[in-house]
Amino acid sequence: MKIRVGSRDSRLAVIQAEMVMDCIQRHHPEMDVELVTMKTTGDKILDRTLDQIGGKGLFVKELDRALLAGEVDITVHSYKDMPMEQDSRLPIVAVSAREIPFDALVLPSGRRQMDPSKPIGCASARRQIQLEALFPGTEIRPVRGNVQTRLAKLESGEYGALVLACAGLKRLGLEDRVSRVFTQQEMLPAACQGILAVQAREGMDVSFLREFHHASVHIIACAERSFVAELNGGCSAPIAAFATIAHDQLTLEGLYQEESTRRVLRDRITGPCTDAVELGRRLARRMREEAETR
Structure with a gap:
């Protein structure tokens, strides 16, 4: 066959x-x-x-x-x-199976600190709003292309740093380019990253x-994607979702930016793995209602 x-x-x-x-x-x-x-x-x-x-x-x-x-x-x-x-x-x-789900800061070769006079390159609104909180006053500029193309732009001096998915860097054998792995608290990843x-x-x-x-990863993916889908999230929407499983309980953390006020909301929910899709929807609805009542 x-x-x-x-x-x-x-x-x-x-x-x-x-x-x-x-x-x-x-x-x-x-x-x-x-x-x-x-x-x-x-x-x-x-x-x-x-x-x-x-x-x-x-x-x-x-x-x-x-x-x-x-x-x-x-x-x-x-x-x-x-x-x-x-x-x-x-x-x-x-x-x-899920590779490291978090994002990484990548600096030009040979540098140990980021040049704050140059922009940080990232490819999503999700990363941008979280980077603005982590690096206030630093320009965040969009960057497109595959990993090699983005790294070439970094090395040419167009950017002072890039934010890329750890998973992609690891699969490409580029772990040595990682200067810093952002924690879950610092930068929530995209749904299903890794x-x-x-x-x-x-x-x-x-x-x-x-x-x-991997059945357990499928459960995690269903929760994360249902959260994004309930918020009508596409590639331009500043939305993040990250789920974990422990003792048959799923914990989902979500982040999104309310469109009219531009306020960033973040919350989490825990429940049975069998309710993965509903947990994602429920968290999204709760966060949307919170945004509308403030």
Whole structure:
């Protein structure tokens, strides 16, 4: 049996797809696994922020088209980059173990301290509002492109520092570029940051992904994504969500910026893992009601 794995053609995306492929081949050596890469619209347009060009869906629509057309059998994504609205014909059929979920500060090579006269580069409103609180008075400027492109802009002197996901840096073997890992209290991560998601066509036999799938991470992902979805959060919305599980109890912490007042709200909720989706919705509603009553 042959399985064609669809992926964006960036170095990080390929490494992530190969993580899935390696797991399949290790547990199912009889299967023939092939990588199929493609460049998405989101990879091609780098001079504007995602909210200006159509959102996170631009990173998946070409892969979705190929999957629906039968050109590939499964696709691999960074779960945090997937839009909240998904095609029911293309369900998420497996999620990975979670890599370090937090963000990292990256400085130019050889520097131990950030140059406050230069901007910090980041790619999301979520990071921006939290960086403004951590580094008051320092300019926060958008930066687009893959990790290597962003690092090149840092080294050229365009930025004094970058904020990147620890997970991507680790998967690329760039852990030595991390100057500081932000704590959960300092910077709440994006929903599903550090998690890989595998999509397939509805009804497809995906038993070959059984060893790759982590059920507990799927519960965490459902809680985080339901929180964001309830707040109608897209790539431009300053929203963060981070869940953990202990003793069959899920704790979800959320952050978002109320649109009219620009006030940043942060709260948490705990409940049974079986209520993961409802916990996310409940926390979102509670925070929205708090914003509206103040």
